[in-house]
Amino acid sequence: MQDHSVHVQCSECPIRHRAVCARCESDELTQLEQIKYYRSFQAGQTVIWSGDRMEFVGSVVTGIATLTQTMEDGRRQMVGLLLPSDFVGRPGRSTAAYDVTATTDLVMCCFRKKPFEDLMTTTPHIAQRLLEMTLDELDAAREWMLLLGRKTAREKIASMITIIARREASLQLRKPNGMLTVDLPLTREEMADYLGLTLETVSRQISALKKDGVINLEGNRHINIPDLDRLLEEAGDDSDGGMLN
Amino acid sequence: MQDHSVHVQCSECPIRHRAVCARCESDELTQLEQIKYYRSFQAGQTVIWSGDRMEFVGSVVTGIATLTQTMEDGRRQMVGLLLPSDFVGRPGRSTAAYDVTATTDLVMCCFRKKPFEDLMTTTPHIAQRLLEMTLDELDAAREWMLLLGRKTAREKIASMITIIARREASLQLRKPNGMLTVDLPLTREEMADYLGLTLETVSRQISALKKDGVINLEGNRHINIPDLDRLLEEAGDDSDGGMLN
DNA sequence: GACGCGCCTTGACCCAAATCAAATGACAGG
DNA sequence: CCTGTCATTTGATTTGGGTCAAGGCGCGTC
Numbered sequence: 001m002q003d004h005s006v007h008v009q010c011s012e013c014p015i016r017h018r019a020v021c022a023r024c025e026s027d028e029l030t031q032l033e034q035i036k037y038y039r040s041f042q043a044g045q046t047v048i049w050s051g052d053r054m055e056f057v058g059s060v061v062t063g064i065a066t067l068t069q070t071m072e073d074g075r076r077q078m079v080g081l082l083l084p085s086d087f088v089g090r091p092g093r094s095t096a097a098y099d100v101t102a103t104t105d106l107v108m109c110c111f112r113k114k115p116f117e118d119l120m121t122t123t124p125h126i127a128q129r130l131l132e133m134t135l136d137e138l139d140a141a142r143e144w145m146l147l148l149g150r151k152t153a154r155e156k157i158a159s160m161i162t163i164i165a166r167r168e169a170s171l172q173l174r175k176p177n178g179m180l181t182v183d184l185p186l187t188r189e190e191m192a193d194y195l196g197l198t199l200e201t202v203s204r205q206i207s208a209l210k211k212d213g214v215i216n217l218e219g220n221r222h223i224n225i226p227d228l229d230r231l232l233e234e235a236g237d238d239s240d241g242g243m244l245n
Numbered sequence: 246m247q248d249h250s251v252h253v254q255c256s257e258c259p260i261r262h263r264a265v266c267a268r269c270e271s272d273e274l275t276q277l278e279q280i281k282y283y284r285s286f287q288a289g290q291t292v293i294w295s296g297d298r299m300e301f302v303g304s305v306v307t308g309i310a311t312l313t314q315t316m317e318d319g320r321r322q323m324v325g326l327l328l329p330s331d332f333v334g335r336p337g338r339s340t341a342a343y344d345v346t347a348t349t350d351l352v353m354c355c356f357r358k359k360p361f362e363d364l365m366t367t368t369p370h371i372a373q374r375l376l377e378m379t380l381d382e383l384d385a386a387r388e389w390m391l392l393l394g395r396k397t398a399r400e401k402i403a404s405m406i407t408i409i410a411r412r413e414a415s416l417q418l419r420k421p422n423g424m425l426t427v428d429l430p431l432t433r434e435e436m437a438d439y440l441g442l443t444l445e446t447v448s449r450q451i452s453a454l455k456k457d458g459v460i461n462l463e464g465n466r467h468i469n470i471p472d473l474d475r476l477l478e479e480a481g482d483d484s485d486g487g488m489l490n
Numbered sequence: 491g492a493c494g495c496g497c498c499t500t501g502a503c504c505c506a507a508a509t510c511a512a513a514t515g516a517c518a519g520g
Numbered sequence: 521c522c523t524g525t526c527a528t529t530t531g532a533t534t535t536g537g538g539t540c541a542a543g544g545c546g547c548g549t550c
Contacts, residue, residue, distance in 0.1 A: 069391045071481055077394040079387040090380055097384060124369050131376045134383060135335055139342060141386035142324040146314045148393035149322040149441025153537065188498060196394025201537055203499055220498065220546095236316055398507065433528060446507055448529055465516095465528070 008033075013109070018085035018171075019059040020133065023125040031123070035115040041065075041102040047088070048096045056110040057089030063106035064185045067098040068193060078194040080137070081185075083167055087133055091117050103185060148196045151236055156195040157205040158234035161215065161223060180225040188220075209234070253278075258354070263330035263416075264304040265378065268370040276368070280360040286310075286347040292333070293341040301355040302334030308351035309430045312343040313438060323439040325382070326430075328412055332378055336362050348430060393441045396481055401440040402450040403479035406460065406468060425470040433465075454479070 010016060010029045021032055038061070041047055047065060048054060060082050067080030079098060082088060088100060088108065111119075120127050147159050165182045184191070188206075192199040209215045214234055216224050225231055255261060255274045266277055283306070286292055292310060293299060305327050312325030324343060327333060333345060333353065356364075365372045392404050410427045429436070433451075437444040454460045459479055461469050470476055
């Protein structure tokens, strides 16, 4: 289950320039390397349960994880989708606030929490980068609040596809040429938990977008987008695609 | 409209120990005082429009402001409620991402953006505190995502009341003795925008909670809570009241 | 190749909240 | 005191998405 044999060198790390360590100098990386270790999780495995003591923080290296909240009666809402380079955990907090689950096979670069916190106070580059990433996540969360509070089911689906496409593109997971294509990393039920819908509604709306020619499906998970502007229009977003600076 | 005559001394500032400057030493405060100025806004006035160039960042000193997003067709979602000590603006970003509106008369302590950003790189105490505040906001945003995505109208209203009560309590706006009491700082329409509902539904659910004895109304805005546990139960939250550390 | 098991789709029906429409209340100004 | 404005409440009706239920599809296993 755990695998300490890969990526021992930060300099060769695929997320080196996007993760919380992005701004570190080589001497700072050396310090990080001393407190880091890798952990692997299988698809479906829970990384941490909400309320559990957290003895580490860390970054997603490969694979996809989700952050979810669950109510006593079982209603679930996904509050974060973690792609490679995203950060897990909150320095200064001892217990996890959300369930973290691996939706695909997952490799995480973990730092023991206490030494990481110490390093944060001595190494401003880490805190600076973490602030930047947290502000980005806050913006993403607020965009999601608009989706959850005000968008129709069809708009929610279209928005989700564009957001996943955008994030995949920024990670260069997609070949830049050819037709725009997206792999949904989630089951219909997980999408429902993400969008505040039921899995039946997700399925119906995906079918409807397909019937209307907005998307094409190859299998259940693989989508291609013949006309991105059309999809953006269906998402109900401002025409500029939500680009900010 | 603008008033430069109040609170020139940071040491006398009512939000001194909660705002972005909370951790600053007196020499750091001196630096902040050189780049700060106060601005006042009347209830209803817009502080910044989404997309506008931001020449300052700052803290709410007194009063209440809201952060909202608007879709082209007019649908609105509030994505933040700013109480005294809350921070407005994002260092490193040149334009506002949301509309900021004063819902009551408002006084803000503003810092010119560029000097503030410079100060952030030289003064780790500011960046540290901002990170802490941003992480808190992210948690609040995620709690709100659960509300928007999965709660019923009645649960949304009950949750909103408990959250406002909790925030007022943490600011010590309430006398600690006596019956628990909350002043809603928002109109029914603003509550609707906050909760992802229509104003009619907000009104109906408040009436229903009143009829069921969960809350008592004195006028439209003043609520008192005979039994907090009952209200928490109606909110559908975990019984611990969402306390985290 | 038949079975079981996830995952997904589709249909029928229902209900919570939206929409449309009035009426009421609270004030401020003339 | 009357009148206009704005916030709020309440009622009647509609509807988007939830719920319940039945199959379908792909795939690994015996």
